[in-house]
Every structure is written in C-alpha cells, then in structure tokens.
Amino acid sequence: MTTATVRTGTRPVFWVALGLLAVVLLALPLILRSDSRLNIAILVLVYAALAQAWNLLGGFAGQISLGNAAFFGLGAYTSTILFSRWEVTPWLGMLGGALVAAVFAVIIGYPVFRLGGHYFAIATIAMAEIVLTVFNDWEFVGGAVGLLIPFARVDGRPADSWYYLQFNQHKEPYYYIALALVVLVTAVTIGVSRSKVGYYLRAIKNDQQAARALGVHVLRYKLIAIALSAAFSAIVGTFYAQYLLYIDPETTMRLELSVLIALVAILGGVGTVAGPLIGAAVLIPAAELTRSQLGGTGNAVDLILYGGLIILISIFQPNGLMGLVERVRRRGRGRPLTPPSDEEALAREEAPLLGTYEEERG
Amino acid sequence: MALLEVDGVTKQFDGLVANQDVSFHVEEGEIVGLIGPNGAGKTTLFNCISGFFPPTRGTIRLDGTDITGWAPERVVHQGLARTFQVVRTFPDLTVRENVMIGAFARTNSTAQARRIADELIAFTGLASRADVLGANLTIADKKRVELTRALATGPRLLMLDEVMAGLTPTERVQAVELIRAIRERGVTVLLVEHVMEVVMPISHRVIVLDSGRKIAEGPPAAIVENPEVIAAYLGEKYRPQRTGED
Ligand SMILES: Nc1ncnc2c1ncn2[C@@H]1O[C@H](COP(=O)(O)OP(=O)(O)O)[C@@H](O)[C@H]1O
Ligand SMILES: [Mg+2]
Numbered sequence: 001m002t003t004a005t006v007r008t009g010t011r012p013v014f015w016v017a018l019g020l021l022a023v024v025l026l027a028l029p030l031i032l033r034s035d036s037r038l039n040i041a042i043l044v045l046v047y048a049a050l051a052q053a054w055n056l057l058g059g060f061a062g063q064i065s066l067g068n069a070a071f072f073g074l075g076a077y078t079s080t081i082l083f084s085r086w087e088v089t090p091w092l093g094m095l096g097g098a099l100v101a102a103v104f105a106v107i108i109g110y111p112v113f114r115l116g117g118h119y120f121a122i123a124t125i126a127m128a129e130i131v132l133t134v135f136n137d138w139e140f141v142g143g144a145v146g147l148l149i150p151f152a153r154v155d156g157r158p159a160d161s162w163y164y165l166q167f168n169q170h171k172e173p174y175y176y177i178a179l180a181l182v183v184l185v186t187a188v189t190i191g192v193s194r195s196k197v198g199y200y201l202r203a204i205k206n207d208q209q210a211a212r213a214l215g216v217h218v219l220r221y222k223l224i225a226i227a228l229s230a231a232f233s234a235i236v237g238t239f240y241a242q243y244l245l246y247i248d249p250e251t252t253m254r255l256e257l258s259v260l261i262a263l264v265a266i267l268g269g270v271g272t273v274a275g276p277l278i279g280a281a282v283l284i285p286a287a288e289l290t291r292s293q294l295g296g297t298g299n300a301v302d303l304i305l306y307g308g309l310i311i312l313i314s315i316f317q318p319n320g321l322m323g324l325v326e327r328v329r330r331r332g333r334g335r336p337l338t339p340p341s342d343e344e345a346l347a348r349e350e351a352p353l354l355g356t357y358e359e360e361r362g
Numbered sequence: 363m364a365l366l367e368v369d370g371v372t373k374q375f376d377g378l379v380a381n382q383d384v385s386f387h388v389e390e391g392e393i394v395g396l397i398g399p400n401g402a403g404k405t406t407l408f409n410c411i412s413g414f415f416p417p418t419r420g421t422i423r424l425d426g427t428d429i430t431g432w433a434p435e436r437v438v439h440q441g442l443a444r445t446f447q448v449v450r451t452f453p454d455l456t457v458r459e460n461v462m463i464g465a466f467a468r469t470n471s472t473a474q475a476r477r478i479a480d481e482l483i484a485f486t487g488l489a490s491r492a493d494v495l496g497a498n499l500t501i502a503d504k505k506r507v508e509l510t511r512a513l514a515t516g517p518r519l520l521m522l523d524e525v526m527a528g529l530t531p532t533e534r535v536q537a538v539e540l541i542r543a544i545r546e547r548g549v550t551v552l553l554v555e556h557v558m559e560v561v562m563p564i565s566h567r568v569i570v571l572d573s574g575r576k577i578a579e580g581p582p583a584a585i586v587e588n589p590e591v592i593a594a595y596l597g598e599k600y601r602p603q604r605t606g607e608d
Pocket of ligand 2: 404
C-alpha cells in the first residue's frame with residue numbers, strides 16, 4: 001500500500017463508502033435468502049481472507065507462494081483432531097492450528113529463504129504436495145478418507161452451537177464469522193502495512209541487497225511474513241472445516257486451492273489491502289459458476305484456467321484490478337498528492353532514459 | 363584508535379585478484395577520498411568492508427570491533443552505512459518511504475522514522491520530492507535518495523561509492539556542499555570517486571588504488587604530484603593544479 005492509498009483512506013467519501021459497504025455486507029444474508037447463494041457468499045469471504053493472508057507474504061514481501069493450502073489444511077486438521085479426539089472447542093483449536101501452521105512455515109521457510117532466488121514458489125508447491133501425501137497416508141488423521149466432525153447435538157438432534165462453532169439449523173452465523181475473519185485479517189494487514197514490518201517487507205520486495213545495506217535482516221522479516229500468512233490461513237482452515245463438517249487432504253490441501261488463493265490476490269492487486277477482497281468478490285462467483293457449468297470439481301481444467309489467468313494478468317495488468325482503479329482515479333485527480341512542478345514533471349519523463357544510461361555505465 | 367581500520371585485505375574472484383593486501387585507516391571526523399581508475403577494485407573493497415563480500419584475507423575493524431565477515435545488516439547496526447555505485451532506489455516506494463527504511467534501523471516507531479526521514483529529506487534538499495516514487499526520479503535525485511537513506515540509519519561512518527558520477531557540474535557542486543555538511547553533523551565520510559577533481563577539494567586524505575593495490579596515500583596536494591599516481595591513473599590528461607582548501 002502506498003502513502004497515496006493511506007491518505008485517500010482518510011477522505012470523507014471513503015468513510016461513507018465503507019459505511020455503506022458494511023451495511024450491505026451485514027444485511028446480505030437477509031437479501032440472499034437461499035442457502036446456495038449464501039454458500040457462495042461464504043466462499044467469497046473464505047477466499048478473501050485466504051488471499052489477504054497470502055498477500056502478507058506474496059504481496060508485501062514479494063514471495064510468491066503456491067502452497068498456502070498446506071497452511072489452510074494444517075489449520076483444518078489441527079482443530080478437527082483436537083475436537084474429535086479430545087472435545088477441545090474449535091475456537092481454541094483455531095489458535096492451535098495457527099500456531100502449528102506458523103511453526104511449520106518457519107521450519108520450511110528458514111532453509112528455502114536462505115536458498116534465495118526464485119526457488120521459493122517451486123519449493124512451496126513441493127512443500128504442499130509433501131504435506132498432502134503425508135496426510136493421505138497417515139492413519140491417525142484419517143488418511144485419504146478424511147475426518148468427519150461430530151455433530152453438536154441437543155436432544156439427539158444436530159444443533160447450533162457457538163461453543164462448538166457449528167450451525168446445523170441456520171447457516172447465517174457461518175457467514176458472519178467468515179465476515180469477521182475477513183475484517184480481522186484485513187485489520188492485521190493494515191496494521192502491518194503501516195508498521196516497520198510492512199515497510200521492511202516492501203523494501204525486501206523491491207531490492208533485497210539495498211534493504212540489507214540499510215540494516216534490514218531480510219531472512220527474519222521474510223519469516224515473520226510467512227508465519228503471519230500461515231497463521232491466518234490456518235485460522236480460515238479451522239472455520240472451513242467447521243463449515244463443511246468434513247475434511248480430507250484433497251479438499252483442504254490440493255494444488256488448485258493454493259493456485260486459486262494466489263490468483264485471487266493477483267487478480268485483485270498484490271500488495272494492496274483492497275486487492276484480495278476485490279479479487280475474491282469477482283473471481284469466486286465466476287469460478288463457482290463455471291464449475292457448475294463444466295460439472296465436477298477440482299479437475300485439471302480449473303488448474304489450467306487459473307494458471308493461464310495468472311500468466312495473462314502478470315503480462316497485461318500486473319497491478320490487477322486495483323491497478324485499473326488507481327489508473328482511473330489518477331486520471332480524475334491528477335497523479336501525485338502534491339501537484340508536480342513543471343520541473344518534476346520533466347524529471348519524471350527523463351528519469352527512465354537517464355536511469356538506463358547510468359546503469360549501463362555502472 | 364581509528365574509526366575504521368582495514369588491515370591487509372585481499373579479495374580474489376577465482377583467478378582475479380580485485381584487492382591485494384590493502385591496508386588503510388580512517389579517523390573519526392575525517393573525509394577520506396578513495397580514488398583509482400575503473401576496475402581498480404574500489405567497489406570490491408567497499409563490498410568487503412560493508413559485509414557484502416567476505417574478504418579472502420585480512421581484517422576490518424570498526425571502532426576497534428572486528429567486523430570481518432559480518433552480514434551487511436549487522437554492519438549497519440554497528441554504525442557503518444554505504445551507498446551503491448549503481449543506484450538501488452526502491453522504485454515502488456516514495457522518497458520519504460525510501461529514507462524511512464533507513465531510519466527504521468534506529469527506531470521501531472513509524473512516526474519516529476517519518477520524523478527522521480523528513481528532517482533528513484529537508485537537509486539533503488529532497489523536500490519537494492518527498493512523495494515522488496523512486497522509479498520516477500532523475501538520476502541525480504536517485505543518488506541523493508541513496509545518500510539520504512544511508513544517512514538515516516544513523517551511521518558513524520558513511521561510505522559513498524561514486525555519488526558524483528553522472529552528475530552535471532552544478533549538481534556536483536551541490537553534492538560537495540552536502541558532503542561537507544554531513545561531516546559537520548559529526549559523520550565520518552569515506553568517498554570513492556574515479557574522477558579525481560571532485561575528491562581533491564573536500565578530502566583531508568586521499569588513498570589511491572590501482573589494479574587492486576594501494577599505490578599511494580596522503581594529502582590531496584601531495585597525491586596530485588605523486589609521479590606513480592600520475593603515471594598509473596592520470597596519465598597525461600590531468601595537469602596538477604592547486605586544489606587544497608582546508
Ligand atoms: N562479483 C564479482 N565477480 C567477479 N569479478 C568481480 C566482481 N566484482 C568485481 N569484479 C572484478 O574486480 C575488479 C575490480 O572491480 P571494481 O571493484 O568494481 O572496481 P572499481 O570500483 O574500482 O571500478 C574488476 O576487474 C571487476 O571485473
Ligand atoms: Mg566501482
């Protein structure tokens with residue numbers, strides 16, 4: 001997030017728009033009035049939260065992860081095992097999952113980040129595939145069959161329970177919890193982006209050597225980013241397990257999930273706070289629609305489609321939908337915050353030319 | 363005790379010896395010039411001192427602490443900051459944000475980092491550019507950002523790698539003024555240039571590198587008349603002229 005976005009955020013128009021959006025989001029379950037439409041809304045929120053968590057690592061720190069589903073899955077499994085074996089409330093399980101995922105992320109991140117270069121994306125794919133394979137073969141966690149989450153019951157009938165994070169009669173609470181998760185991850189993202197960590201992550205994304213020369217412990221801050229990303233992905237994982245009441249390795253950890261999470265953030269606009277949210281709102285309903293058209297779930301067609309989209313966006317619109325928004329806004333208001341002097345405008349035009357010249361000599 | 367002591371530093375790249383047994387020191391409060399023709403090994407020496415390369419042999423001490431082989435970020439926290447010859451401005455960050463990254467070496471508070479950055483941006487004459495993205499700056503301004511954000515880390519020793527190269531004569535005069543002002547703030551400066559004229563007027567001492575070796579060291583007036591220096595580096599082009607100012 002640039003200073004420009006922060007500053008714009010304090011304009012009255014922005015707060016009015018945000019207020020309206022809040023009202024609409026809070027009233028949405030009343031408007032939708034059907035479980036299948038509510039389901040899509042919940043999925044949008046789940047992916048918005050996941051993409052926002054991905055954004056901390058991929059957007060701010062520039063470390064493109066194609067394995068975040070592993071963190072999501074670890075969250076889902078941790079709380080589910082704690083609940084089904086020892087009746088630990090999923091709310092605690094959520095924190096447990098966040099911790100497990102964060103520790104796992106740091107253990108994986110430490111050697112991979114030290115390896116450096118562009119291996120990170122590939123390493124995350126391998127990491128997630130290994131976790132998937134292990135869970136498929138691991139009896140204790142149900143293997144490939146997965147785990148059923150026992151119903152919370154009142155008088156023998158499946159019931160709604162905040163304590164057990166289960167809503168078998170009315171699904172609306174799931175929607176509001178998912179909304180709260182999105183708000184939570186977004187608030188954390190805003191907090192991070194305004195803190196030293198956020199500044200350092202953007203510096204790392206821009207130029208690691210320059211960052212080091214200014215005293216930035218690059219490895220430490222990348223580990224902070226991956227731990228945060230993993231923890232929040234895991235929290236969403238717990239929620240998702242409680243929503244489906246059934247998990248298996250394929251549903252929670254498959255590659256398409258990782259790719260879709262990345263795609264949502266990339267489509268919306270990496271490194272911005274609003275990007276992942278917009279990306280989810282646009283992409284998830286579209287994906288659900290094509291899925292019902294094409295029939296079946298989780299097939300290779302999805303993956304090809306998502307991969308193709310990522311490539312197209314990277315080439316033609318690397319700043320995603322937020323980039324389009326920025327462009328329109330700048331056209332309306334004139335680009336910089338302080339109106340440029342003629343000298344500045346001139347400097348801006350000359351810069352690339354001179355820059356290239358100097359770099360060739362240097 | 364000298365602020366910086368470089369003792370017998372050798373750096374080899376495979377077969378190539380970029381620095382051979384280089385020793386020198388920088389006293390607190392000095393401006394020291396490090397000159398030499400292109401390829402003499404100046405940037406390599408900078409990289410060894412600032413932790414970007416481990417030297418093959420030799421030791422580097424900062425205020426008595428052996429910092430040989432330390433990671434660059436650790437060296438910064440010990441009080442040594444450097445700029446890059448080929449500027450590495452963060453393109454997606456504004457000038458203020460670029461400088462704040464440096465300032466965060468001294469504080470965890472964003473507000474405090476912004477205060478440090480704004481003060482230094484005013485000091486180095488970048489105030490009107492504060493909200494411009496790094497990518498949109500002229501080369502002269504990029505070099506200024508490079509210097510400002512290194513200064514923001516709060517160094518005791520600032521190492522500048524060819525900050526004047528590519529500048530117009532007017533910009534050079536401004537840069538010289540700025541370097542003097544930096545010293546006035548109590549920061550010691552080690553200045554690398556390959557253009558001799560810019561180093562002479564502001565340096566208290568000059569060290570000359572050629573083909574990786576130190577071939578001369580002394581006050582500017584003596585250096586410009588040193589036959590070995592003239593032969594190795596200046597050739598016939600440079601006519602010695604009185605430049606000493608202090
Ligand atoms: N990373 C490197 N790997 C191999 N050779 C290098 C490297 N960096 C510099 N050199 C070589 O070391 C010598 C000195 O270069 P450099 O330190 O950049 O000189 P200067 O800054 O004085 O122009 C040159 O021959 C250069 O090619
Ligand atoms: Mg050089």
